Structures are given as structure tokens and as C-alpha cells.
Amino acid sequence: MNNLEKYNKAFMEILNVAELDLESLEYQKISAWDSVGHMQLIAALEDIFDIMFDTDDIIDFSSYVKGKELIAKYGVTI
Amino acid sequence: MEKRLEGKNVIITGARKGIGRASVELFAKNGANIWACAKKFDTKFEMEMYHLAEQYKVWIKPVYFDLADENAISTALYNIIKEKEPIDILINNAAVSYGTMLGMMPISKIRQLFDVNFFAQLQMIQIIAKAMIKNKQGAIINLASVSGMEVYIGNLAYGASKAAVIYATKQLSKEYAPYGIRINAVAPGVVHTDMDQTRTEEQMREVLERTALKRGAQPEEIAKAILFLASEEASYITGSILVVDGGRIDF
Numbered sequence: 001m002n003n004l005e006k007y008n009k010a011f012m013e014i015l016n017v018a019e020l021d022l023e024s025l026e027y028q029k030i031s032a033w034d035s036v037g038h039m040q041l042i043a044a045l046e047d048i049f050d051i052m053f054d055t056d057d058i059i060d061f062s063s064y065v066k067g068k069e070l071i072a073k074y075g076v077t078i
Numbered sequence: 079m080e081k082r083l084e085g086k087n088v089i090i091t092g093a094r095k096g097i098g099r100a101s102v103e104l105f106a107k108n109g110a111n112i113w114a115c116a117k118k119f120d121t122k123f124e125m126e127m128y129h130l131a132e133q134y135k136v137w138i139k140p141v142y143f144d145l146a147d148e149n150a151i152s153t154a155l156y157n158i159i160k161e162k163e164p165i166d167i168l169i170n171n172a173a174v175s176y177g178t179m180l181g182m183m184p185i186s187k188i189r190q191l192f193d194v195n196f197f198a199q200l201q202m203i204q205i206i207a208k209a210m211i212k213n214k215q216g217a218i219i220n221l222a223s224v225s226g227m228e229v230y231i232g233n234l235a236y237g238a239s240k241a242a243v244i245y246a247t248k249q250l251s252k253e254y255a256p257y258g259i260r261i262n263a264v265a266p267g268v269v270h271t272d273m274d275q276t277r278t279e280e281q282m283r284e285v286l287e288r289t290a291l292k293r294g295a296q297p298e299e300i301a302k303a304i305l306f307l308a309s310e311e312a313s314y315i316t317g318s319i320l321v322v323d324g325g326r327i328d329f
Contacts, residue, residue, distance in 0.1 A: 036256045043211035052156045052205070 003049070003078045007071070010044045011064060025064040049076045081109030082309045087163050089206065091115040091145065091198075092172030094123050096271030097221065100297035101169055101304050102127070106134040108305060110167070113158055115141045145172055145198035146190060155205045164213050167308045168206045170199040170220045173239075175273045177232045188235045195239035200246060203261070207254055215258040217308045220247050222263040224323045240265075244319055251317030260316040262307045267323025268294035290325025 001009070011022055015032040027033055033041070042058050045051070045067070051074040053061070061067050068078045088105050092098035093114035102114050114127050119142050131138040143154035158165070173195045176187055199220055210216030225233055226240025247263040254261055268285055277285070286292055303322045306312055321327055 039208065039257070040211055043208045046159075046208060047212050050160065052152070052159065055204070 003076060006048050007045070007068065007078050010041060010048060014041050014044055022064050027062045045071065049074065051076065081107075082305065082311070083167070084109035086110045086166040086308075087113075088167040088169065088308070089113045089115065089158065089165060089202075090169040090171060091202065093127075093140075094120065096273060097266070097269060097297045097300045097304075098169075098171040100301040101171065102138065103130060104298065104301040104305055105167075105308075106130050106136050106138060109134070109136060111136045111163075112138045113141050114138050115143065115154070115172070117144050118142055145194045148197075148201060151198060151201050152205065155202070159205075159209050165206055165209045166213075166216060168202060168210075168216070168218045169304060169308070170202055170218065171304075172198070173221060173223075173236075173273070175236050177234075177236055179232060180234055183235065188238075191235045192239050192242070195236070196242045196246070199243060203250060203254075207257070207259055210259050211257045216254075216260070217312075218250075218254075218259065218261045219304050219307045220261070220263040221304075222247065222265040222319055224265050224267045224321060224327050227265065227321075227327055247319060248317045255316060260307075260312070262312070262315060262317065263319045264300060264303045264307065265319050265321045265323065266295060266300045267321075267326045269297055269300055270294050271297055285326070288326060289323065293324065295322065295324060 008019060008022055011017060011025065012019060015030065015037055017025060017030065025033070027038060042053055042061065046053060049071060057070045057073070061070055071078060083105060088110045090098055090101050090105070090112055093102050094116040102112055105112055116123060124140055127138040127140050141154055141158065143150040145151065174191055176191050203218055207216065220243050222243045223240040225237040226244050244263060247261055251261040267289060286294065300322055303320050307315065307320060
């Protein structure tokens with residue numbers, strides 16, 4: 001599984017969304033991506049990519065697309 | 079003997095002495111593996127941890143970092159998380175004590191005390207809870223103090239820091255409950271540790287006089303309360319402050 005597939009899988013499993021809906025997905029735009037879902041997602045991504053997000057990046061992680069950009073800061077290319 | 083924490087993995091700060099040291103021994107005796115956190119490398123401590131691990135057939139890994147250093151905390155915890163062992167229990171035990179009247183206390187000293195007693199606890203929870211979230215379970219025990227519940231002269235910095243711990247414990251228990259993480263605190267009264275040497279003899283006499291059991295606790299007696307809150311026996315307890323003070327605080 002490549003990094004994009006891992007990234008997508010985390011979103012789909014934790015937020016229970018379809019792959020087709022990922023590109024437009026934003027924080028707090030669906031009920032599953034509330035503050036509780038957000039921390040579950042962050043915890044999963046940290047585990048999958050072996051990184052530890054700075055608190056500022058956890059706050060900035062506002063969408064599926066933005067998340068890709070933030071993860072790149074930790075040397076993970078998606 | 080039944081091992082109440084068989085196979086559980088625990089982080090304990092302030093593991094070198096006092097309540098932290100007693101907790102390491104009690105948790106190891108109950109089958110838990112331990113990251114034993116202390117400020118500085120120490121051969122004697124290393125040897126003690128090695129022998130305890132051998133004795134109780136668990137692993138105990140000494141980890142060294144300064145709780146006053148935010149970057150050091152992050153690095154140490156990141157290294158623990160990278161081990162990919164589940165983290166089941168966090169014991170935020172380490173604290174420093176400093177007592178005098180406000181007029182004789184530099185504000186910088188109060189900040190330093192809060193860094194260790196309060197902000198480090200928050201940072202530990204912030205990082206370790208994320209690791210617990212993915213396992214959908216965890217138990218965090220913060221060391222508060224009855225000093226955070228009663229008022230006496232000369233106790234401003236320490237008492238305020240422990241009052242902050244009590245508030246944070248209650249508040250965070252609600253924040254982390256959706257992830258299956260329980261957060262509680264133990265609030266000891268007088269405990270016979272090095273930290274307790276900060277009281278004068280007169281102050282100690284006065285405190286023990288209004289303690290129903292008329293004595294201070296041994297660190298092991300506090301460790302037992304911590305163990306209870308960490309165990310399955312406390313599975314429905316979160317946001318509680320367990321007072322272990324020999325009958326000192328009146329409600």
C-alpha cells in the first residue's frame with residue numbers, strides 16, 4: 001500500500017466516508033469529523049506515518065487536501 | 079498473588095524517589111512493564127530498575143528527560159511512542175515544591191514550579207493520550223495534593239499548581255472520555271518523602287495534629303491508590319480526585 005492509499009484508508013475508516021468524497025472533505029463539514037473524530041484521525045495518521053504532529057499543525061489540519069500538505073512537512077510524500 | 083496489571087505498559091514520571099519509586103515497584107509486582115522516567119541518568123537507578131525487572135519478570139526502561147524542558151518532553155515521548163508498544167497507563171507523578179510568602183517569591187520561581195507541576199503534566203497527557211486514542215483505552219493518573227484543596231500561608235505556588243492539576247483532571251476526564259481514556263487524580267496529604275522536608279517541624283506537627291490518623295503516609299500507601307485507579311477495578315471511575323490524606327481534609 002502506498003502513502004496515498006494509507007492516507008485515504010485512514011480517512012475512510014475513521015470518518016466513514018467514501019473515497020470519492022475525500023477531495024472535498026473539510027473539518028466539521030460532516031458529523032464524523034468533529035473534534036473527537038479529528039483527534040482519532042490525527043492519532044491514526046501519526047501511527048501510520050510514524051510522525052508526531054506539532055499542535056499548530058493539528059489545528060491547521062482543516063481538510064483532506066490541507067492534511068497532505070502538512071504531512072509533507074514531516075518528510076512524508078503523499 | 080494475582081497480578082492486576084499483567085502485560086500492561088505504564089509510563090511513570092518521577093520514578094527515582096518517593097511515590098514514583100514506590101509506584102514502579104508496586105506496578106512491576108503487579109505485572110506491568112514500565113518506562114521509568116527520571117531527570118538525569120544515574121547508575122544506581124539503572125541498577126535498581128534492572129533488578130526490579132528481573133525480580134518481577136517484566137521490562138523496565140529508564141527514560142531521562144527534564145520536565146521543565148518542553149522539547150525534551152516531546153523528544154522522550156516520541157521515542158517511547160516509536161517503540162510501538164501500546165501505552166496503557168500514564169502516571170504523572172513528578173513534582174517540585176517551593177513554599178514561601180508571595181512577597182518573598184520571585185514570579186520566575188512560581189513559573190518554574192508550574193512548568194513541572196502543571197504544564198509538563200498537560201504536555202504528557204496531550205502527547206500520550208494520542209497514542210491511547212488509537213487503542214481506544216487508557217488510564218491517566220495525575221498526582222494532585224490536598225495542598226490544592228486547602229489554604230495555608232506559604233503554600234501559594236505549590237497549592238495553586240495542585241489546584242490547577244485538580245481542575246485539569248476533572249476537565250480532561252470529560253474531554254478524553256469519548257476515546258475510552260479515564261483520567262483521575264490522587265491527592266495525598268503528608269507523605270514521608272524528600273519533598274516533605276520542605277515543612278518546618280512546627281508546620282509538620284500542626285498538619286499531623288489535624289490529620290485523623292495522626293501520621294503521614296508511606297509512599298507505598300499512595301502507590302496503592304494509584305494502582306487502584308489504574309486498574310480495571312476502577313473501570314467506571316473518571317474525573318475523580320481520590321483523597322489519600324489520613325483524614326485531614328474536611329468536606
